[in-house]
Amino acid sequence: MKKYHTVVIGAGIAGMETAINLGNQGYKVLLVEKEASIGGNMIALSKVFPTLDCSSCITTPKMSEASHHDNIEIMTYTKAISVIKEGPEFNVKLNKKPRYVDEKTCIGCKKCEEVCPVYAKHEFERETGSRKAICIPYTTAIPQIAVLDPDTCMQCGKCYDACPTEPKSIVFDQEAVELEVKASSVVMSTGFTLTAKDRKKEYINGSEKNIITAFQMERLLAPSGPFGSVMRPSDGKAPENVAFVLCAHSRDRSIGVPYCSRVCCMYSIKQAMLLSGALPLCDITLYYMDIRAFGKGYEQFYRNAEAMGIKFIKAKVAKMSEDKDGIVEMKIEEIESTGAPVSVKHDLVIMANGILPGAEPGKMASINTDEYGFISQEKMKYDPTATNIDGIYFSGTAAGPKDIVDTIAEAGAAAMKAANYITHGAGK
Amino acid sequence: MTDSPITKESPKVGVYVCHCGGNISDIIDVKRVAEEMEKIPGVALSTDYIFMCSDPGQQKIKDAIKDGRINRVVVAACSPRLHELTFRRALTVAGLNPYLLEQVNIREQASWVHKTDHKGATEKAIRLTRGAVEKVKLAKPLDMIEIKSLPSAIVIGAGPAGLRTASDLASGGSSVYLLEKTPFTGGNAVKIDKLYPTEEDAKEIVGKMNIEIESNNNIKLLTCAEVSDATGGIGNFKVTVKQVSRGVVAMMSEKEFEDAARACPVEVDDEYNCSLSKRKAIYMPYKNAYPALPAIDWANCTLCGKCAEAVKGKIDLVKKVENTAIESGVVVVATGYEHYVPAQAEYGYGAKNVITLPQLIRMMDKTGPTGGKIEINGKKIKSAGFIHCVGSREIDGVKRPGPERPLNAHCSRVCCTAILQAARELQENNKGIDIYSFYQDIRTYGRDAELKYYDKVSAGGAVFFRYGPSELPQVSVENGGINVKMKDLLTAGEKIEVTVDLLVLATGMVPGDPGAIADKFKMPKSVDRFLQEVHPKLRPVETAIGGIFLAGTCQAPFDMTEATAVAGAAAVKAAAILESGSVQLEPYVAVVAKEKCKCHGECVKVCPAKGAIYIDEAEQKAEVNQMLCISCGNCVAVCPERAIDVQGYEISRFESIVDEIVRE
């Protein structure tokens, strides 16, 4: 059985940063990622607050560093299934999903992608764009190896014919592989996912086109996004009067997400600023409960947005509906006027969805989680990345919503803890 | 590597123009830039790509180098601060000296600043890239300067962050000097008797960390110790520590300490209780403070000798100041924050029963100055008001802090949750109490904070009034009652007036003393006056000075969970240097052409880094200490003989850039 100093589960910014910190100290790390590329959610963001750096610009070097690091081995399309402690060490079970492409021979030439006749909704573009049934996950993906989606593939065989490698890299009968590895320590960085678009029925019934999620907006704003501009999904026109609904799926007991998702205020402000830069004539309004701009430089960022002419209205949005022309009518309770319900109209609405755990870390290992499934912080105040099991640490949003800055701090702390556990707990 | 045959060949430059996913190519005609470069003699290849920093982008460079098509590289992309290292690594992997790279910034310097002028931006990008091509042609292979790093760390400040970093580094095997300017560890945290959201006593949590420190032989804790001078740099810091004697020279029993304190005639405000009580000039902030040895407060002690008489042989009232030189490979700054202290009469501050949040927190501690009671004239209070954002989120023009202090535009992050935690406790202990919150935004973002505090306090009947940033609440104190008047935005701007028994000002965090430390190490500060990191996401705990890291609230407001996480991150970065035992420095150092040097000595006069350039008396020539040189170029400018150049930034290369930029 192969042995590592640390298995890091999840290759978002938290996992990559943890792995790099450990690798830089000379520890051998296995970085496991269930998706076809490393990078997590961050690589799909447009620009990031509060510096407005383009997100690809700061994520790709980390991806690249992790993948070229002498001490880091990466397994993509591989899901960690279970982590079991044996003595001071851990057995980690992994499931390598079939990619239907041979990772060793594929050269990433995209010939298969070019000839594939099937268009499917693109997960990376958060369904705002399309991809082929066989494709490289996205431009900056690592590794640059194609992946075939069996659910949409119609098995026409065109990709096989187009594949220039010898032997052919497309392997239709590839099967999942179960493997097991040993590790002296484990770091959980399984990240987050967003609430489903229709989590709150008062907002979404199903047919609405011009009510989109925050992540869809990230893709529309990303310079590398599907259209390279922000447009209304219903008719492709540039929106003129846009609303951001903050806390759309957070701080709301009725949908089971009573906590604050912590990043939505800031990313909505960021999106509003980017939109205002892209479409200077567009009216932009943020409907919010409280503006939570608490990190370093965040308050100043918020004030800048106000100065740009973005409107901030403290209001609760009770209901949304879309008419046949794609205009969204919102019933709101404007808290700072009479409080009586009023109706407002916008031609594009972005919902700040809530943040949920991206996996079930509590089911993978016998570590404690809170009632929502986020990893519990057992020594929260002085050893913040510890779990209830010595040797298992966490970093990032696996333990609750947080932004990239806070995630990266935890990644450092978790790497330090894992390193010291390897030295003292399990032997180097 | 320096002698690699590749670089002896005539230059074959590869130019790569990056789209930056649209950040550049939406404005600049990248294809044209690439085509223009192709025309320049010596350019062997010129192309464009969507993301040069991505793996496939880097692969293009590597392949061309390996095939022998190019031996010099220009990447026209973002700022080299972002990706120079990325591309250098690509060159190294492909077997080319990394200093044969030139990254030219056509994003920040062209596409981003000329958004509306596509043609002009393209023209500018062409000129800038042309300059880089000429510059790289003159490039020589360089090697990084490797220096040995001492295997030890200096951690400055022994609050939770400093304790965390010290303990993490020491258990990894490094030796650590932990400096604390007061006589005790724990910083501001130990004043909090219930930490949100776990409600644990910070004294106990810090107690656990004290045990980690004490039980680790790799840590040397120096209390009453301040940095008085610092020289050297990464790998070899030389720090002079000024340590004042503690006055108490032997362990004392609890009774002995009581006797000594009773004998002391001096009474001063007790800073541990935020001046709500008095203490003696021999003191210990709380029972289990660490080290468990009381200390003499020299600033207030009158040297009367009464304490020494009361406990014989344990107190030495001759104040001794010792300057010790210590050395280390890295320095971690964990000097923390200070509570903002309102100006006299700011929101009624100074009047009776107008207190700050840290004072309230001390009062709620059962071992605190009021034994946990919040009373007025022996009666439980019936109402309390909280003004949020006192000394935080200030707006220029609305709030004039006065000449003695700058504006605090930042949010202090912890106050909202801390206020609501205190309010909840008041509601629980004083049944029927009226709680009023005067706020701007409720920022209970943290784990459990929303449900445990905000929701509970709201459900407990607290009344919230919202003020706008431009119209602050007005406080007046009239015959015993404290009056708060303001325009409440929640009721469409209605004027409200509330009278409360107790008014709590939620004073935020301001940078604590970093002035002194920052100046000693020449560290930059952010606009908010907290210490500045290199980049909040790429290098969040590193400072502009190599080998100096930031831990905790000296960087920005954090709660204890966040501060200790950042402290762990600082530790891991420091550990990477200490474990490898060496550091690589950029080769951009001054070099003296000995044959030209006439020993005028002008260079030595203008050098800001002590000892980096000096006169070799025997040879009568200027000499450079590469380890200390900070590549500022001052010496280059003043040398009458033009005998000095900064390696990699030779004047001749700059001339070639300028020529190309202005060429028609």
Ligand SMILES: Cc1cc2nc3c(=O)[nH]c(=O)nc-3n(C[C@H](O)[C@H](O)[C@H](O)COP(=O)(O)OP(=O)(O)OC[C@H]3O[C@@H](n4cnc5c(N)ncnc54)[C@H](O)[C@@H]3O)c2cc1C
């Ligand atoms: C719309 C939006 C905009 C945002 N904008 C900003 C911004 O501008 N600035 C900012 O600082 N923050 C922003 N954020 C927050 C930021 O996205 C997060 O802080 C960051 O992505 C968290 O990183 P992570 O590594 O913890 O999680 P993730 O990015 O979710 O990474 C976790 C990874 O783990 C993998 N994984 C999960 N389970 C397993 C398993 N069992 N086996 C193997 N792999 C597994 C996942 O596939 C994923 O790749 C934004 C968030 C949203 C929703």
